Amino acid sequence: MKRFIPLALLTLLLVVALTSITMPVSTPGAASAAVSVAAPALAPAAAPQPAQSAPPSPGVADLQTTLEGIYAQVNPSVVNIRVVESSQGMSPLIPQMPGFPNLPFQQPQGPQIQQGLGSGFVWDADGHIVTNNHVVDGATKISVTFSDGVTVPATVVGTDPASDMAVIQVDKNADKLVPVQLFDSNQLKVGQLVAAIGNPFGLQGTMTVGYVSGLGRTLPVSSNNGQQSQQGMQLGSYTIPNIIQTDASINPGNSGGVLVDDQGRVVGVTTAIERSGTGIGFAVPSAIVQKVVPALISTGHYDHPWIGISGTTLNPDLNSAMSLPAQQRGALVVQVLTNSPAAKAGVQGSSRQVTINGEQVEVGGDVIVAVNGQPVNNFDDVVTYLANNTQVGQAITLTVLRNGQQMTLNVTLEARPAATAQQPSANAATPTPGGAYLGILGQTLTSDLAQAMKLPANQAGVLIQQVQSGSPASAAGLRGSSQMVTISGQQVSIGGDVITAFNNQPVNTVQDLQGLIQNAKPGHQATLTVLRNGQSMTVTVTLAARPTSTP
Numbered sequence: 001m002k003r004f005i006p007l008a009l010l011t012l013l014l015v016v017a018l019t020s021i022t023m024p025v026s027t028p029g030a031a032s033a034a035v036s037v038a039a040p041a042l043a044p045a046a047a048p049q050p051a052q053s054a055p056p057s058p059g060v061a062d063l064q065t066t067l068e069g070i071y072a073q074v075n076p077s078v079v080n081i082r083v084v085e086s087s088q089g090m091s092p093l094i095p096q097m098p099g100f101p102n103l104p105f106q107q108p109q110g111p112q113i114q115q116g117l118g119s120g121f122v123w124d125a126d127g128h129i130v131t132n133n134h135v136v137d138g139a140t141k142i143s144v145t146f147s148d149g150v151t152v153p154a155t156v157v158g159t160d161p162a163s164d165m166a167v168i169q170v171d172k173n174a175d176k177l178v179p180v181q182l183f184d185s186n187q188l189k190v191g192q193l194v195a196a197i198g199n200p201f202g203l204q205g206t207m208t209v210g211y212v213s214g215l216g217r218t219l220p221v222s223s224n225n226g227q228q229s230q231q232g233m234q235l236g237s238y239t240i241p242n243i244i245q246t247d248a249s250i251n252p253g254n255s256g257g258v259l260v261d262d263q264g265r266v267v268g269v270t271t272a273i274e275r276s277g278t279g280i281g282f283a284v285p286s287a288i289v290q291k292v293v294p295a296l297i298s299t300g301h302y303d304h305p306w307i308g309i310s311g312t313t314l315n316p317d318l319n320s321a322m323s324l325p326a327q328q329r330g331a332l333v334v335q336v337l338t339n340s341p342a343a344k345a346g347v348q349g350s351s352r353q354v355t356i357n358g359e360q361v362e363v364g365g366d367v368i369v370a371v372n373g374q375p376v377n378n379f380d381d382v383v384t385y386l387a388n389n390t391q392v393g394q395a396i397t398l399t400v401l402r403n404g405q406q407m408t409l410n411v412t413l414e415a416r417p418a419a420t421a422q423q424p425s426a427n428a429a430t431p432t433p434g435g436a437y438l439g440i441l442g443q444t445l446t447s448d449l450a451q452a453m454k455l456p457a458n459q460a461g462v463l464i465q466q467v468q469s470g471s472p473a474s475a476a477g478l479r480g481s482s483q484m485v486t487i488s489g490q491q492v493s494i495g496g497d498v499i500t501a502f503n504n505q506p507v508n509t510v511q512d513l514q515g516l517i518q519n520a521k522p523g524h525q526a527t528l529t530v531l532r533n534g535q536s537m538t539v540t541v542t543l544a545a546r547p548t549s550t551p
Contacts, residue, residue, distance in 0.1 A: 066262060070195050071207050073264040076147050076178040078257060080199045081118045081131055081154070081168075083139040119198035119257030120144065121266070123167070123293060125174040130293055131256030132271055132284075133159045133166040144170050147205055158296030162304055162416070163240055163288055164271055166256075167296040180258065183265035185244060185285035188212055196248040196270050196281070198257025210248030217243040218380050219272060219282055241384035242285045244268045250281030259283040287388065305390045306416035308340020309333050309347060310452050310485035313378035314367060321354045321363045323404065330401065331379040333365040334485055335452045345411040348402065353454075359482055360495070360533060362454075369406070370399035386413070436520040436543040439471020440464050440478065444509045445498055448487050453494050454534060460508040461531065464496040476541035479532065500536070501529035517543070 118135030122128075129144060136142055142154040154168040190212050197207045219240045246259060250270050259268040268283030295302040311333045312318075319328050336342045336349040350362035368376050371385045390396060390413055398409045442464050443449070447457040466480045467473045481493035499507050502516040503526055520526060522545035527538055 067195070067207075067209060070260060070262070070264045071197070074180065074195075074197055074258060074260050074266075075205050075207070077122045077180045078147065078197045078199075078205070079120045079122065079129060080145040080202070080204045081120050081129075081135055081256065082143045082145070083116050083118070083136055084141040085114050085116065085138045117199060117202050117253050118255040119253065119270070120168070121256075121258050121269075122177050122179050123297075124179050125177050127170045127172055127174075127177060128157065128293075128297055129154060129168045129170060130269065130289065131166050131168065132269065133161050133164045135256045136166050136168060137161075142168055144168070145204065146172075146176075148176075150176075158300035158302075160292050160296060160302045163284060163292050163302070165269070165284065165289060165292045165296065165302075167293060181265045182286045182290060183261055183263070183267050185242070185267045185287045188215060188244065188261075188267055188285075190215055193262045194244075194246055194248055194259050194267065196246070196250055196254060196257060196259050196283075198250075198254035198270060200249075200251035200253040202253055208249035210246050212244060213247045213280065214245030215242070216384075217245050217282065218383070219243040219284075239380070239383055240284060240288065241380065241387050242287065243271075244283040244285055246281050246283065247279055248281060249279065254281075303392045303415040305386050305392050305394065305413040306341065307382075307386065307411060307413060308337040308342045309349070310335040310337070310487045311365070311368075311379050311382075312483075312485065313380075317356045318361070318363060321356065321361070322367075324367070324401070328367070328401075329375075329377040330367040330369040331376050331382050332363070332367050333400075334362045335487070336365075337448060337487070338451070338457075341411050341414050345398075345409045347398065347400070347409060347411070361483070366398075366409075367401040368398055369401060372396050373399075436517050436522050436524060437472065437545060438517055438541065438543060439468040439473045440480070441466040441468070442499070442510055442513070443492075449492065449494060452485055452487060452492075453498075455498070455531065459498070459531075460506075461498040461500040462507055462510050462513050463494070463498050465493050466496075472541050472544045476528075476539050478528070478530070478539060478541070497539075498531040499528055500531060503527055504529075 116135070118131055120129040120131035120135070123130045136156055137159065139156070142156070143151055144154045145151040150172070152170045152172055154170045157167040157169050159166040192212045193209070194212055195207050195209045197205070200206050200208075244259065244267065248259070250273050254270045257270045258266045259270050261267050266289075267286050269286075269289055270281060270283050272282040274280040274282075292302045311331050314324070314328055314330050314332055316326050318324075318332060319326055322332075332350070333342075333347055334350045336347050348366050350365035352362075352364045353360050354363050355361070368382055370376055371382060372389070374381075374385060376382055376385075392413055392415045395410055395412045398411055400407060400409060442462040445455075445459060445461045445463050449463060450457055450459045453463075464473075464478055464480050467478050479497045481496035483495040484493055499513060501507055502513060505512075505516055507513050507516070520543055522543055524543045526541055526543060528541060529536065529538055531537075
């Protein structure tokens, strides 16, 4: 294969080329002097000749050759994906980090269907196409358009919400398919040249160029694959480790496209953009793609190794509360899930609460300082090690601090359970503009969430995760969640008020709360029964008219 010029050499050549370019300079003094001199007789003016383009300097020519080579090699492998979905879910063109709101290609013309666009790339000669899970999730119809303009239908082969990867398949002659080449993303370094190829805003075959601007990021991916509920609620999230950060321009429509190196090899799958629009994009690394995609093709799913703990990263305040050295590093185990591998191995969760900076914080659990001898500095290190280096059924050794004493525990990993712990969430307000409006983002309480909050496992209600500013809930003093924990590989927020009744009517699920609010009218004064730090109390809230547009 033709080797392209590395970024460092290209940059040097480009600088040399640009500094060697000279431009004619007009001198005002000389022009003034010429005015005072009698002009000699002139021959008839010759017809103006078209300007001749100067050939590019060697450095620019080399850069152009490299980029042209990347595009010629990779673009035939990249496809445009169009999906049609029911109104219950809509694939975003590309999610934003964090929180992944929907970005539809086309606003629905009616209440029944919606359309979206994304990207993908050819995996093999059998017609398997790789894309992001959030591109095809909920799709009722999928079509794939190749670089030659041919459009064919596609079906879903397998999906993995936890890595936001999916495989679809098309029926096309093998000689017309151009599979990509992959490169080990673990070999990437910050500063390397990369190019993103995809379909931003539906502009098929678009290439943007930049460099690797960061490595080892973690990316939250919603358990409903980046979507919001019909009422706009963001759901709980998985964490994808070792995400690649790049300044190559990534926009809506790039989801599922490729991020390639200077040899045209795929190093990542473009997946998300930074919320504030600062030009930072994120890609799922090829090391994860290489593990997940073959499993999706063969079985339709991927079993993630699971340990069964929730936790957080140590900091000086936590260390002080646990009588540990101020600079102690590690991952504090907050909760050990019932019947999980960690529970079977005897890992201990936090046993008491302390107040730090005005907040109740769980302390006293085991502190993981190493996994299989590899140092653990923060909770993400545990997630990353499990994702990159382990498989279901494997035995690992945890080195932990318990009451300040170091010990080792042997844990046999199991497959991560299906995401039943994270029930559908919703914005607890009627979607009809002008209807009654509370202004919270909440989630149905589950047994795992309840245990993480030291509540009975069978406790029912709606956990408030966020209170919208200026809303009736905010005016009434309702509290949202303030602590992030990891449960079953998902990052979730806990610690907020739990609504258990609305005007003495039991509230067991988000749907219960939605129905009660929908039956009320703006201006209605409602009494909410809530659990706050495990104690039952009542809060009076005056519902308002829902704004025409709310977050």
